[in-house]
Amino acid sequence: MKLEQAIQSTKFKSEVQKAVLNILYSAWWLKTIMSKELKEYGLTHEQYNVLRILKGKYPEQMCVRDIACRMIEKSSNVPRIIDRLELKKLVKRTTSAIDKRETVVTLTQGGITMLEASTTIINRLMEDIVTIDQKDAQQLNLLLEKVRVGEL
Amino acid sequence: MKLEQAIQSTKFKSEVQKAVLNILYSAWWLKTIMSKELKEYGLTHEQYNVLRILKGKYPEQMCVRDIACRMIEKSSNVPRIIDRLELKKLVKRTTSAIDKRETVVTLTQGGITMLEASTTIINRLMEDIVTIDQKDAQQLNLLLEKVRVGEL
DNA sequence: ATAAAATACATGTATATACACATAAATAAA
DNA sequence: TTTATTTATGTGTATATACATGTATTTTAT
Numbered sequence: 001m002k003l004e005q006a007i008q009s010t011k012f013k014s015e016v017q018k019a020v021l022n023i024l025y026s027a028w029w030l031k032t033i034m035s036k037e038l039k040e041y042g043l044t045h046e047q048y049n050v051l052r053i054l055k056g057k058y059p060e061q062m063c064v065r066d067i068a069c070r071m072i073e074k075s076s077n078v079p080r081i082i083d084r085l086e087l088k089k090l091v092k093r094t095t096s097a098i099d100k101r102e103t104v105v106t107l108t109q110g111g112i113t114m115l116e117a118s119t120t121i122i123n124r125l126m127e128d129i130v131t132i133d134q135k136d137a138q139q140l141n142l143l144l145e146k147v148r149v150g151e152l
Numbered sequence: 153m154k155l156e157q158a159i160q161s162t163k164f165k166s167e168v169q170k171a172v173l174n175i176l177y178s179a180w181w182l183k184t185i186m187s188k189e190l191k192e193y194g195l196t197h198e199q200y201n202v203l204r205i206l207k208g209k210y211p212e213q214m215c216v217r218d219i220a221c222r223m224i225e226k227s228s229n230v231p232r233i234i235d236r237l238e239l240k241k242l243v244k245r246t247t248s249a250i251d252k253r254e255t256v257v258t259l260t261q262g263g264i265t266m267l268e269a270s271t272t273i274i275n276r277l278m279e280d281i282v283t284i285d286q287k288d289a290q291q292l293n294l295l296l297e298k299v300r301v302g303e304l
Numbered sequence: 305a306t307a308a309a310a311t312a313c314a315t316g317t318a319t320a321t322a323c324a325c326a327t328a329a330a331t332a333a334a
Numbered sequence: 335t336t337t338a339t340t341t342a343t344g345t346g347t348a349t350a351t352a353c354a355t356g357t358a359t360t361t362t363a364t
Binding site for chain 3: 184187191196215216217229230231232248251252253254255
Binding site for chain 1: 153154155159160161165166167168169170171172173174175176177178179180181182183184208221222223224225226227275278280281282283284286288289290291292293295296297298299300301302303
């Protein structure tokens with residue numbers, strides 16, 4: 001669906017302003033379709049992200065800070081996301097022996113299983129839905145990083 | 153900042169998967185810098201969006217449904233966003249005389265003033281931060297709409 | 305004309321975001 | 335060593351998201 005239809009607006013200040021809105025809308029669109037699938041597994045998008053990050057280091061443990069700085073949405077409240085994952089017994093949380101300030105987190109066997117199942121579905125979904133080719137994806141990545149050049 | 157640095161991940165399944173993460177991260181990045189500016193005006197990003205939508209029809213009133221379907225994030229709870237705008241006296245809410253189910257909303261003079269001030273700042277911010285040219289923006293818009301072709 | 309269905313909005317709940325602040329532990333400075 | 339600072343995490347609050355449900359009103363179908 002074109003942006004104009006999606007937000008029922010035709011007049012944009014500039015092509016750049018339209019691009020900003022287009023990025024915001026596309027992100028919402030992507031999150032929505034992913035969340036719908038993840039719901040089957042009782043996972044939210046953010047819980048899934050934490051599980052994926054933990055998988056990246058598995059079987060090593062990770063401290064909360066390391067997880068947080070790998071999150072896409074940096075302002076996520078990782079301790080509370082971990083609370084919910086722990087309740088579902090998908091992760092195990094312990095205090096680090098080396099540095100007692102640190103809480104170290106690792107996937108449980110249940111977490112591994114859950115992540116494998118949901119990742120399969122999400123990957124298939126993405127293949128089905130996002131049908132751009134390698135070259136377009138590359139160009140898109142280039143442009144998005146150009147947008148973010150003016151990093152604060 | 154490159155995506156790899158931002159989320160401290162180097163191995164992506166594909167250029168397409170990277171593009172998905174890049175869109176999500178870019179949206180978060182944009183929302184964050186905008187929200188920081190809007191905070192000066194005591195507005196959240198979503199409250200600002202509702203004000204902008206109302207401005208588009210001003211001085212006409214709009215019903216809640218019309219506002220909702222113009223929101224970038226469709227799952228926004230518009231009645232509650234309006235609650236907060238009403239508390240700040242930026243909008244006025246009345247029951248429609250024609251259809252008593254409808255709540256019609258319109259900007260107050262304070263809302264107009266607030267919106268003008270904040271829009272000026274946001275536009276300037278976007279000009280300063282997002283420095284891609286017209287042609288790149290156009291290309292980006294094209295690619296994002298290509299991503300969303302597989303609409304559900 | 306009356307009952308059933310649809311519509312518009314409000315409200316409730318769980319989770320998340322954004323951010324301030326609190327607490328405990330480790331590190332640095334005196 | 336004792337204090338001060340920094341660091342890692344947890345907690346609290348306001349707002350938002352996502353979605354289910356409730357309520358009043360309008361539309362439609364009988």
